[in-house]
Amino acid sequence: MTINWDEAYASRAGRMGASEIRELLKILEQPDVISFAGGIPDPNLFPVEAFQQGFARALGKPAEAKRALQYSVSEGAIELREWIAGYMKRMGVDCTPANILITCGSQQALEFLGRLFIGPNDPVLVTWPTYLGALQAFNAYEPDYARLDPRANTEIPGPGDGTPAQFAYVVPDFANPTGETLTLAERKRVLATAAAANAVVIEDGAYSALRYDGEEQPALIAIDSEAEGGIENSRVIYCGTFSKTLSPGLRVGWIVAAEPLIDKLVLVKQASDLHSATLNQMALTYVAETMFDAQVALVRQAYRTRRDAMLASLERHMPAGFKWSKPEGGMFVWMEGPKGLDARKLLDRAVMHDRVAFVPGQAFFADGSGAETMRLSFSLAEPAVIEEGVQRLARAIAAM
């Protein structure tokens, strides 16, 4: 008898579906398609020379090379955690390397936090829409999602109901997929909501460094640490990453939180993959120490120009009934079509006939709503290409 794989899996595997976006990216490799789909950094902006030097240094001297190629501590390289502690201090978060765990990208951080906090049917608060990768990371642990609305005092499951929420997950700066940023009042509301439910807050700062204009807002972990008298008393767990600033391919991110939680997460890290790549951490430390701020300035400049181009092109070409976000940073514009629009059908038409692509927004909603929404990424295309792509999109819309 041949094995039926679907019957062989644990029940939690039922929630593991293929990522719509990753599947989509495969189709979009044809060169004549203008893609606003992939929300990835522009590889032309990678600091290649600095990484060449960083890797050469890590491998150049025998003593360094032996360390770089060896197993290392689960917490992560101490000099990298020291650099991150300094970076977090600049964000108003007073922490030490003992408050930091290095992860394989912030995606691994989200997976670990799901593993640590979610049991079957535990309530988890997320915004509608939210980062698809977070839903994928959490889904394996079978949560029940409830809607977190930073703009309103929403009814949430709390201790009084007997089913306290485990955590609230937010991307406060230039969110994926909406590009939106929470105001100070909204940040405080999220913290108050979580406090009322006695829930932890997971703050995903993936895009925080990519601000193009507007006023810098404090991180939730900074607000809460200050209010509670220090990071050891804060309910916020901050997830950071080098993916959007230096390089996503090295897979280096970090978690900042109270020490007891970091100690627990170190055990999760050990069980999962022992530690993040030693060599990558050493090379990355060199690059961060030598040119982090300059690199951030460079990518900000490039993406700001592209954001401006996309907003101007949308203004010129989108028909009535469409509205879109005006992000102050990040990589995404979020567009809502008129009620009844099916963005998946529009995508089919747009790719097949007009050779332009975007991500239909529905996949970002935990409840499967949002059929009329779409995410447009401006990180990869030069302004002239953006203009052409938006014109094509307008043609596809007109044809529907």
Ligand SMILES: Cc1ncc(COP(=O)(O)O)c(C=O)c1O
């Ligand atoms: C909001 C958000 N969080 C986390 C990640 C994961 O990034 P990484 O694992 O590369 O740090 C992404 C990637 O696109 C993202 O958009």
